[in-house]
Amino acid sequence: MDVILGIFSFLLGTILASFSGVVIYRVPKHISIVKPNSFCGNCNKPIKWYDNIPIISFLILKGKCRYCHEKIGWFSFILELLGGISFLLIYLKFKISIDTLFLFLITWLFLIIAGIDYYNHFIYDTTQIIFLILSLGYVVYFSIIANKFPTEYLIGAAVGFSFFFLIRVIGAFFLKRECLGMGDVILMGTAGLLLGYKALLLAVLLGSLIGSIISLLLIGLKIKNKEEEIAFGPYLIIGIYIAMVYGKDIINWYLGLVI
Numbered sequence: 260m261d262v263i264l265g266i267f268s269f270l271l272g273t274i275l276a277s278f279s280g281v282v283i284y285r286v287p288k289h290i291s292i293v294k295p296n297s298f299c300g301n302c303n304k305p306i307k308w309y310d311n312i313p314i315i316s317f318l319i320l321k322g323k324c325r326y327c328h329e330k331i332g333w334f335s336f337i338l339e340l341l342g343g344i345s346f347l348l349i350y351l352k353f354k355i356s357i358d359t360l361f362l363f364l365i366t367w368l369f370l371i372i373a374g375i376d377y378y379n380h381f382i383y384d385t386t387q388i389i390f391l392i393l394s395l396g397y398v399v400y401f402s403i404i405a406n407k408f409p410t411e412y413l414i415g416a417a418v419g420f421s422f423f424f425l426i427r428v429i430g431a432f433f434l435k436r437e438c439l440g441m442g443d444v445i446l447m448g449t450a451g452l453l454l455g456y457k458a459l460l461l462a463v464l465l466g467s468l469i470g471s472i473i474s475l476l477l478i479g480l481k482i483k484n485k486e487e488e489i490a491f492g493p494y495l496i497i498g499i500y501i502a503m504v505y506g507k508d509i510i511n512w513y514l515g516l517v518i
Contacts, residue, residue, distance in 0.1 A: 268350035269343040273313035276342025283374035302327035313339040376492035382442030394453035411455040419451025458506035466498025
């Protein structure tokens with residue numbers, strides 16, 4: 260049963276990630292996510308259902324449109340793979356539980372936020388509101404279960420918002436340009452509510468480290484240049500995800516080393 264549920268979690272993640280790809284592509288272009296059905300962005304031909312199976316169709320078609328043979332690009336494949344892996348890791352950690360349900364929904368939202376921010380360098384207010392509602396629901400539910408006031412999580416929200424807002428203000432003053440979007444500030448405020456201030460610090464550390472490494476690689480490989488704006492949101496979201504799933508384990512492991 261455990262193996263079956265693990266496979267189901269992976270498949271569910273790939274399917275929802277595939278739909279996330281539709282949202283990421285269409286919403287910024289003001290195209291309905293319901294109609295028309297999936298189509299090639301180059302030749303506009305409708306994509307048949309058997310060419311729209313997550314991961315498998317990309318591999319069979321070798322990353323090209325069946326009709327015009329234009330390269331689809333690796334983004335959809337990577338997104339679907341990440342969706343599957345992230346859902347599987349959540350299931351393996353929390354099994355069948357309320358945690359798993361909440362984290363599935365939040366991770367699905369993360370895929371959309373990260374994808375849109377990566378390509379368009381902004382985060383929609385709607386996704387921020389949904390993230391806030393899910394985080395509030397998560398914190399309130401488990402605070403009631405634990406019969407404990409969520410002080411750590413409220414402090415986390417205040418720290419996350421204040422710290423990144425301060426970076427935004429100081430960066431704008433010294434660099435004379437916007438160095439951090441308000442969307443990132445709100446994102447980290449909500450992340451602080453979800454994680455609490457301890458795991459939030461871990462998320463910031465991991466997100467900053469991952470973002471710096473990937474940015475340097477992109478510049479080194481000349482995929483990006485130094486002057487080109489690089490979205491920071493997706494890397495923060497990676498840090499938030501890791502802290503959300505493994506934060507307590509990592510913090511306890513670290514404390515075990517230093518104490």
